[in-house]
Amino acid sequence: MLDLSCFFDISSVSFSLVSRYIQGASSPKDMVIIVDVSGSVSGLTLRLMKTSVKQMLDTLSDDDYVNVGKFSETAEQVSCFDHLVQANVHNKKMFKRDVENMMAKGTTDYKTGLEFAFNQLLNRSSTPRANCNKIIMMFTDGGEDRVQDVFEKYNWPNKTVRVFTFSVGQHNYDVTPLQWMACANKGYYYEIPSMGAIRINTQEYLDVLGRPMVLAGKKAKKVQWTNVYQDNLGLGLVVTGTMPVFNLTMEGNMQLLLGVMGVDIPLNEIKKLTPQYNLGANGYMYFLAAGNPMDRQQCGVVAVDLDQRIINFGELVTLDLLDAELEDENKQQIRRDMIDGKPGEKRIRTLIKSIDEASLLQNTPLRYIDESVRTYTWTPVNGTDYSLGLVLPPYSFHYIRANLSDQILQVQYFESLLPSSFESEGHVFIAPREYCKDLQLSDNNTEFLDNFIALMEKVTPDSKQCDNFLLHNLILDTGIIRQLVDRVWKNWDLSTYGLLAVFAATDGGITRVFPHKAAEDWDENPEPFNTSYYRRSLDNPGYIFRAPYRDQNSDPLDPVNDTIGILVSTAVDININGKVLKPAVVGVKLDLESWVEKFKILASNQTDNRQGSRKCGPGGACEMDCEVNSDDLLCVLIDDGGFLVMSNQKSHWTQVGMFFSEVDSSLMNTLFNKSFYKRKESYDYQSVCTPTPNSNTGAARRGVFVPTIADFLNLAWWTSATAWSLFQQLLYGLAYNSWLSVDDVTADDMDSREVSCITKQTQFYYGNRTVAYNQMIDCVNCSRLFSAQRLSNTNLLFVVADKMMCSSCETVKLSQSETGSEGPHLCGQLDSPRYRRGPPTCFDYSVLENSADCGRGFSFKPSLGVLMSLQVLLLCLTAGPQLLPMPFCL
Numbered sequence: 001m002l003d004l005s006c007f008f009d010i011s012s013v014s015f016s017l018v019s020r021y022i023q024g025a026s027s028p029k030d031m032v033i034i035v036d037v038s039g040s041v042s043g044l045t046l047r048l049m050k051t052s053v054k055q056m057l058d059t060l061s062d063d064d065y066v067n068v069g070k071f072s073e074t075a076e077q078v079s080c081f082d083h084l085v086q087a088n089v090h091n092k093k094m095f096k097r098d099v100e101n102m103m104a105k106g107t108t109d110y111k112t113g114l115e116f117a118f119n120q121l122l123n124r125s126s127t128p129r130a131n132c133n134k135i136i137m138m139f140t141d142g143g144e145d146r147v148q149d150v151f152e153k154y155n156w157p158n159k160t161v162r163v164f165t166f167s168v169g170q171h172n173y174d175v176t177p178l179q180w181m182a183c184a185n186k187g188y189y190y191e192i193p194s195m196g197a198i199r200i201n202t203q204e205y206l207d208v209l210g211r212p213m214v215l216a217g218k219k220a221k222k223v224q225w226t227n228v229y230q231d232n233l234g235l236g237l238v239v240t241g242t243m244p245v246f247n248l249t250m251e252g253n254m255q256l257l258l259g260v261m262g263v264d265i266p267l268n269e270i271k272k273l274t275p276q277y278n279l280g281a282n283g284y285m286y287f288l289a290a291g292n293p294m295d296r297q298q299c300g301v302v303a304v305d306l307d308q309r310i311i312n313f314g315e316l317v318t319l320d321l322l323d324a325e326l327e328d329e330n331k332q333q334i335r336r337d338m339i340d341g342k343p344g345e346k347r348i349r350t351l352i353k354s355i356d357e358a359s360l361l362q363n364t365p366l367r368y369i370d371e372s373v374r375t376y377t378w379t380p381v382n383g384t385d386y387s388l389g390l391v392l393p394p395y396s397f398h399y400i401r402a403n404l405s406d407q408i409l410q411v412q413y414f415e416s417l418l419p420s421s422f423e424s425e426g427h428v429f430i431a432p433r434e435y436c437k438d439l440q441l442s443d444n445n446t447e448f449l450d451n452f453i454a455l456m457e458k459v460t461p462d463s464k465q466c467d468n469f470l471l472h473n474l475i476l477d478t479g480i481i482r483q484l485v486d487r488v489w490k491n492w493d494l495s496t497y498g499l500l501a502v503f504a505a506t507d508g509g510i511t512r513v514f515p516h517k518a519a520e521d522w523d524e525n526p527e528p529f530n531t532s533y534y535r536r537s538l539d540n541p542g543y544i545f546r547a548p549y550r551d552q553n554s555d556p557l558d559p560v561n562d563t564i565g566i567l568v569s570t571a572v573d574i575n576i577n578g579k580v581l582k583p584a585v586v587g588v589k590l591d592l593e594s595w596v597e598k599f600k601i602l603a604s605n606q607t608d609n610r611q612g613s614r615k616c617g618p619g620g621a622c623e624m625d626c627e628v629n630s631d632d633l634l635c636v637l638i639d640d641g642g643f644l645v646m647s648n649q650k651s652h653w654t655q656v657g658m659f660f661s662e663v664d665s666s667l668m669n670t671l672f673n674k675s676f677y678k679r680k681e682s683y684d685y686q687s688v689c690t691p692t693p694n695s696n697t698g699a700a701r702r703g704v705f706v707p708t709i710a711d712f713l714n715l716a717w718w719t720s721a722t723a724w725s726l727f728q729q730l731l732y733g734l735a736y737n738s739w740l741s742v743d744d745v746t747a748d749d750m751d752s753r754e755v756s757c758i759t760k761q762t763q764f765y766y767g768n769r770t771v772a773y774n775q776m777i778d779c780v781n782c783s784r785l786f787s788a789q790r791l792s793n794t795n796l797l798f799v800v801a802d803k804m805m806c807s808s809c810e811t812v813k814l815s816q817s818e819t820g821s822e823g824p825h826l827c828g829q830l831d832s833p834r835y836r837r838g839p840p841t842c843f844d845y846s847v848l849e850n851s852a853d854c855g856r857g858f859s860f861k862p863s864l865g866v867l868m869s870l871q872v873l874l875l876c877l878t879a880g881p882q883l884l885p886m887p888f889c890l
Helices: 015-025 043-058 089-100 110-122 148-154 176-183 195-201 205-209 211-220 267-272 329-339 357-362 407-415 419-425 445-456 468-487 516-521 532-539 592-602 650-655 665-673 721-739 864-879
Strands: 003-008 029-036 065-071 075-077 133-140 161-168 188-192 237-246 257-266 284-289 344-353 369-380 386-392 400-402 427-430 499-506 510-514 544-546 565-576 579-591 633-639 644-647 677-689 745-747 755-766 772-778 783-790 796-802 819-821
Touching: 015 205, 015 237, 015 257, 029 043, 029 110, 043 065, 043 089, 043 133, 043 161, 043 195, 065 089, 065 110, 075 110, 110 133, 110 148, 110 161, 133 176, 133 205, 161 176, 161 205, 176 188, 188 195, 188 205, 205 211, 211 237, 211 257, 237 267, 257 267, 284 329, 329 344, 329 369, 329 386, 369 532, 369 755, 400 468, 407 468, 419 468, 419 516, 427 445, 427 516, 468 499, 468 510, 468 579, 499 516, 510 516, 532 544, 532 565, 532 579, 544 633, 565 592, 579 592, 592 633, 592 644, 644 650, 665 677, 665 772, 665 783, 665 796
Parallel strands: 029 065, 029 133, 133 161, 161 188
Antiparallel strands: 003 257, 065 075, 237 257, 284 386, 344 369, 369 386, 400 745, 427 510, 499 510, 499 579, 544 565, 565 579, 633 644, 633 796, 677 755, 755 819, 772 783, 783 796
16 A cells, blocks of 8 residues: 655644655755854743754754754854764754753854854865755844854855744844845744744745755656655555655746655555565565665664554654664675665674564563674665665575475365364464465464464465465474474473473474463464574574573562473574575473472582582582582573573572573673673664563483582583483474475564653673683682583583672672663764765755745744644645545545
8 A cells, every 4th residue: 555645835743744845845954053042032932942943953854964053152062063963863862952951141142153153064074964955043032233244254155055043032122133144145034933833934944945946847856765754644654755846837936845745655565575484584674775874774674673663753763774783894884885876795794683572562671692694685776766685694595485286285284273183282373474365464363373264264275365385384384393293292201301391483484382281371472583582593503591581670480389481492404405494493491490400410419420429518628519519509500691591599599581690790790701791782772661750300311520619620511412412312303303304395643652762782692602611709808719611502601609709799780681871972973973975966056046035024923723724734635535524624
């Protein structure tokens, strides 16, 4: 669905309509706003000025550059920016905050204010500029000086800078000097006597800037693309192509811009054109505007989506490529090539955020970062200012395309989707994809499965109204996992191994959890591509352990009634004609209580028949025995994100899943300082914030020598085949017994209670590739021994340490939590701004321009009734009478 809308220069209630008009009505702008903050400006007048400046900032797009200054006897910038900066969302937020803090004092001196503005516009710095329209906006309550000498020095005779003056507030000052300044410098004079006049008077300057565009005629008839924004009519996130509409009669040399025509393109429609499910869970596509990287960097395609939670926030949803991903030098060069319209391909090792939809919806922090290989391919899109990018991991260069022409086989496989089979074969979750046009989607998976089964009883997988690729792969995966159940799962006594559940999830969209009762506690997303465990298992070799997330604010667990499950998953690798693919992830959910007992036995000298256990005694060293000496030794498993997975301490039962610094801050600090962990800080510019008002036993093999912690000896025994063979053989059987037998495969403006905000995200990841490390933590009056060991073929770190805690060892607690932020210090980034390229054409001058209409004595004071009438008219023009009662649009 494409929404074709015509919208005009009307005081609009719709922020999106205003933004579309602004970006289509003029060429890019270099603007300096100067505000009179002399002592005469106080009370309501000062409030009017602050609000007017904020409204003026909202008329600027990411094509524009701006600075804001204040003046009385002297002039200075209101923020830390000492030159013009891009008018993106983040910079404008800073300006608005600092404008709000302006105080009135001193006397008015127009000369200092205007000289400040001209120096900002005309200085020849190397910083990026729009290099098109140059504008000064001056807000004042009035004055007597025309400062003609300033204009003679800086702007005459060419008048390359337009001056717009605004008389703010109700007063009796002579406004003739303000009128003269505007008329003598190809600008316009406005009056803002009240709040109701602000919006229209801070937007009408665009008509003046549009004059050269009108006179350019067909040369200016170019499509311009807006920023991404939330559509007010329910289309979701959209981009708009705009084109100006001119008065071509030229009667009386009117030079009139009538309005802007536009077509809205929902991002969801663009996504439908991309082969999303062919790219796999970690592959994605994105668009980048070649001429304007800051505003249309991500068009919300596949994995790096513009966050569709961002709604009704009255601002554009902007995102730079380097903010959507973790920045590095390779991505900087890729971004530059795409902006310049150059094609290319590059294979790089980079850091990847592990995005989990559940974390986004529950507002819990993203926990993990993976270092992975990605191939970036990009090319310009002919006839547009966009470039298209494709990002793929090595295992997604090929994908499975099912060939299920046997209808009897289709029926057999389909039967395992029926709820009647769940009790014996495990519960099935089906990814809510658009398998057929008539399939009714639902967030409730039970309801969606019912809808899917009902439709499949009416149509065949080969129906023209269905996506045959999706359906065939779905049914094939269903049959494969059914074999997995019959051949493997049903033969295991899960309780013997301390397992709450076994599961498998596939690219085809099937997730089966066995036994059926385990589905009651299964809270993973039914779409495998949107889950952290699935994505991380593809990117990391071996077994990925993940405890349920907990923090200090989580509800306390009842050790008797609450069962904690540790998710362990691994990807299935298959080789078809020399091509490696990862079409599925399999795994288990461990019963924490049962596995803590196994863990303590494995991490003790009970695994060595040659020695007996020796408990720690006063004044003497003891052997590392995580079971016998649990009162003296801390033994923990920590995952690659720094979260506690298992511990030999009963008191840690309720802390499993917490960031380890919340459990033992000094030990986590030492691990960080010794480079076992690295820290990566980044900013999420699409965050949503709430506004602030003003005992089981198990078996283990023996025969492994366990050294004493005091001797700092190697702990490689933990990763030996002896200790882990049982567990790895179990998962190996779960993963491969059925998959290797596959034969049927061939390789081929509403109010919102929430507001947009910036949050600072901190993730930890393994930095030290050394597998083992022994160290003493020195304190003022004591010391603490610890030893750390990476466990092969897992994402776990095994740490043993003295339990003795020295108060003098306490350090600042590391934090992994997501915190509110104003973003990176923007002023510190001015010396190395990100590369961007301005539009190729500029319409800021015409010898035919008639600047006689410059607002002499003009004052527009719209009443509430007039504004409401204009707003209704606008809705009739854009939405049509079908969305409003008939009398309003007749």
